[in-house]
Amino acid sequence: MNNIPVEQLAKKIWEYHHLNHKLSKADCILVLGSHDIRVAVRAAELFLEGYAPLMVFSGGYGRLTQGLWNEPEAIVFSKIAIEMGVPKDQIIIEDKSTNTGENIVFTKKLLEEKGINPKTIILVQKPYMERRAYATFKKFWPEKDCIATSQQVSFDDYPTKDISKDDLISILVGDLQRIKTYPEKGFQIHQEIPDDVWSAYELLVKAGYNKYLTN
Numbered sequence: 001m002n003n004i005p006v007e008q009l010a011k012k013i014w015e016y017h018h019l020n021h022k023l024s025k026a027d028c029i030l031v032l033g034s035h036d037i038r039v040a041v042r043a044a045e046l047f048l049e050g051y052a053p054l055m056v057f058s059g060g061y062g063r064l065t066q067g068l069w070n071e072p073e074a075i076v077f078s079k080i081a082i083e084m085g086v087p088k089d090q091i092i093i094e095d096k097s098t099n100t101g102e103n104i105v106f107t108k109k110l111l112e113e114k115g116i117n118p119k120t121i122i123l124v125q126k127p128y129m130e131r132r133a134y135a136t137f138k139k140f141w142p143e144k145d146c147i148a149t150s151q152q153v154s155f156d157d158y159p160t161k162d163i164s165k166d167d168l169i170s171i172l173v174g175d176l177q178r179i180k181t182y183p184e185k186g187f188q189i190h191q192e193i194p195d196d197v198w199s200a201y202e203l204l205v206k207a208g209y210n211k212y213l214t215n
Helices: 006-017 038-048 073-083 100-113 127-140 165-185 195-206
Strands: 028-032 055-058 091-094 120-125 145-150
Touching: 006 127, 006 165, 006 195, 028 038, 028 100, 038 055, 038 073, 038 120, 038 145, 055 073, 055 100, 073 091, 091 100, 100 127, 120 127, 127 145, 127 165, 165 195
Parallel strands: 028 055, 028 120, 055 091, 120 145
Antiparallel strands: none
8 A cells, every 4th residue: 555544544435435414303304225224223213303394315226226225225225214203194105216307306306206305304325425415415406495404423444344444535525626627517506626635535445445446
């Protein structure tokens, strides 16, 4: 690794991906689907703590869940929430989206069709996707107030049997690249990236953490 302090660099990017929004009560909790069921647990906890009266689970099959799960991400997540005590009639499911942009666009359309017009939304995603999810939300639904949050877990404790620490670092790098390049593609709003964060990105790419970079 050419003596590059890999974990120190990765933690710098990990912290950048966190927005550290202060939670407050909202009209709706929007849960973005993924392979990580801890997102559903975090969202259900927020509902049960009284942060919002409505939950929307959004997600069909993504790159990591296609062929892995037998049901769309939104269905899997909603079942976890129901098992935790969230009333079924306070849950709305959008199960066709395949990426973050579609999560937002399809949810917006679904709620409009149902005559539901939330003014404030708590957006729940994985820790390393807080910033990118928020930037995508504000691109496609800018008129809504949005608070982004994720499961409360550290960089060291995030890896699981399905995600190694090396994989996590590569994912962090890939998501930072998307924050840099997606605005010009119309996928999300611009986000400032501090020089030290981008330097960490460049060093990690040089060290070989390029598995999830886009072309």
